[in-house]
Amino acid sequence: MADVDQRRPTARRLRPLRDLLPYVAPYGRRIVVALLLLLLAASATLTLPYAVKLLVDGGLAQPAGSGLGERMQAIREHFLLLFAVAVVLGLATAARFYMVSWIGERVTTDLRQAVYAHVLRQSPQFFETLKTGEVLSRLTTDTTVIHSAVGSSISMGLRSIVLFAGGLTMLVTTTPRLMLTVAGIIVLFVLPAALIGRRVRKLSRASQDRIADTSGIAGEILNAIPIVQSYTQEQAEAVRFSAANEKAFATSIRRTGTRSAFTAFVIIGVFGSLLYGLYGGVQAVLVGELSAGQLSQTALYVMVVAGSVAVLAEVWGDLLRASGATERLMELLDSRSPIDEPPLPVILPAPAGGLRVVFDKVRFAYPARPEQAVLQGLELTIDTGQTVALVGPSGAGKTTVFQLLQRFYEVSEGAILIDGIDLRDARLAELRARIAVVPQEAVIFSGSIADNIRYGRPGASDQETRAAAAAAFVDEFVQRLPEGYATFVGERGVRLSGGQRQRIAIARAILKDAPLLLLDEATSSLDAESERVVQAALEAAMSGRTTIVIAHRLATVQRADRIVVLDHGQLIDAGTHLQLVERGGLYARLAALQFGL
Template structure:
């Protein structure tokens, strides 16, 4: 863990150096208090000298002032480094997450990922900003105290030193178990948090089915499992603390007996024994403190391992080292799909797309229709390079999209999904997501083009109205029009519509369809259509079945040439008439 953290800490070497100097100084000054105690006893009390006592007190006070100043710099610098390093780790971790494809988030719970970004990094901050400093200071105190003990009295020092091996070996063995249990505990806590977030996010479904008791019990079972794992970790740490206490205090007791007999025999002064006892107590206290902090460090090691796993995850799809640029002046189809074949990793023997060939000209409106599972949404994912085909390619004006920078490629598109995505922000920020630098006038123009302006100004704070999580304060049609306004503001060359009106009532569908007509003007558009009535007037309709392109044509021509299309049309129109 330390070697991994060093790559972040080394960026702030100056502050680290100040912190280390302050640590060394405070440890040295703490140990110097022992000499102040020796001077008080030998030069003050034993010598019956007021001057000697006053001089010893002055020295002790100077040491205390120096200790306070050093403690200030130590605490401030170490805490600053802890906060700064964790902020850097969070930024790197979140940046890595943003580069991972959507498939990664389909395989991993959002709550568990969020736990690593927040809870695990907070645990690291606690260790770097306080526990590690505490451990290092006590380690220095232990080493310095042992040195001064040997300088003062070798015989008594050997008595104390005999217990160290009996502490160090259990510390290493138990520490490994604590690290493993800490990681397991954090995994289970993250899983419980993910389950809680998911159930609360879908609270309407939970309450509609009256399954509050069920999800409550499932949460309780998860929390209990996390508690039992944490309890095993706590038992190990408690055993370690008890072992250190009995070994260290036993050694100090034996040392006191031997020292007192030497004082009575005249072989050791009372001041020297007092100073030695002070060093021994400092050594014992620092060793006990390191033992306790070691458990926290092991917990942090578990957290660091979880974070490192996430940062080390390599995205399956990345921009090429030397990306090409699209030449829109070339006499090529805007989109050329050639022999496109794709299978999902979970179903390698099932081809979601099977040898698909399709060309789309600039400004053309093309609808993709077919039964569920025919490959329509998969094609959208491949166009956006969310996934990588096993065979075939997609070209934009003759340039393979694999040779394009991912940002440049995705800037060509605007996606309007079936379920609109809105963020926990106000109206302006949600629309401006399509073009972050847009002015207020541009935002309002996009909203007017999407037939959203009228309902926006009726909101309590107008464009500044907060929409709640996932736009919960708006109706489905209003959310969809905001998503369309965002796409209008983005001004893409290629528009991807995933059946944007399928879940709306007639009035909302009419308004959204008007907004879509405005959005599709002068743009190349691909439409995933489940309701054929919404795409009867597009330029071409591509019919897919089992991942294959079975026919292409207009609505009228496909009624004559495609049995599948005619069957779908008859089912929908007859059902509508009924």
């Protein structure tokens, strides 16, 4: 990939920037205004050397016979002209800066939103290979680089191109013989500069990748601080982060060094060429071929052109870096979730007391391990309003059943039907709106307790929220908190105990009031007293809806209408607790080991 990148022509190295056009296009009018202001500012800049020429030749270089008053009047007029040009330059530059900065901020905001919204729609498979920290790095670091390019670098580049072209045109017009020679010398620097620029872009992409690596490590470890500290791995993790950080630093320094060499090469080459032309202009004044004003004009235009080249060298490096950042962001936007919306979705029937769920010869293997089937021809029917417990050893496929029901993954063979409709034929939002989930590890968001419960149904009233909280035994501990339901729980609910977090997750599912309830050992983090109360609340929540429970604890299993025993992705037995114990199969052995029977 790197070799291909090295052979790319200049235009192709900046090609990823074209992907930003859909985000820039909506602000076409502001861009036109910014370009007009840019042209006005550049024109004022190019007018200054000519105004200085008029000052020198029309004021300072007046014939000796001219009166002092007449000369002072001429000088005053020329200074007023210079001031007028400066006012135009200042106002146009300030207005251009504001307009371009606004465009840069707006485009970056839109792009960040588009990438984030797109990532949220990806299936869990997407995050099997891409770390969350890397996604965050692309959302922050890469968009910052693009903001710098869109908000200033492109504008400065266009302005410098106008100044360079205008200044060089004026130089060729005023001293054609010398400046044509200078232009020929400048061309000699183009090829080496292009080669160095190619190296800059390659290192810019590598630098962004290394920064993303450090973000990935930091995000993973900071989300697992208790485990890291429990196993006293702080120093080891600091060393691991340091190694990645040093790699990022080394890559960044190589990029900076190459970019510095590129800048120095361009500035020295072009400035030297222009100084050669200016030297020729001085000789022309000495022999009477140029006036002092023309020489002053030539010197200022040389400064304008040289300054433009210096800016262009910097801008080129920024654009190469922005091109790499854009390429990384577009990789995210171009990723497509394997879970597609159906082209002609089937409307799911209105739920009436639960859903009927059928697994019809379902075979499934995770994409990361396609040769290892987790479910092997699973056939299972769960009737409307029934409570079914899934039991089996680790790796039997219990959690996979939950993930397939929510269509986080596609089945490899067979079909899953809800009320007779294949999941793949229903809209994802409509399907998932009919499912409430309580995971084994409760997910709590930063915010208040009420906010977390309302996550199940954002439009719920305070009364409905508190009713769900009371049913899940949340009200008991909230009453002891000074701020009640407005209590801030911290990131991932760090201010709450495990049992409190689990009860909030249960309240969230109760508030959603979905016809299909998925419980992944929902009472595993509760003490005996809380479990009894929450179990009663869950039984009330199960009433009138279909419930599937991944169960290990006896209290949960005994209350199920039917227990389904899975092993190696196959249904090997089903029945009530007493029936399965009497048969003496796998369930009886699990019950003896786990429940002490």
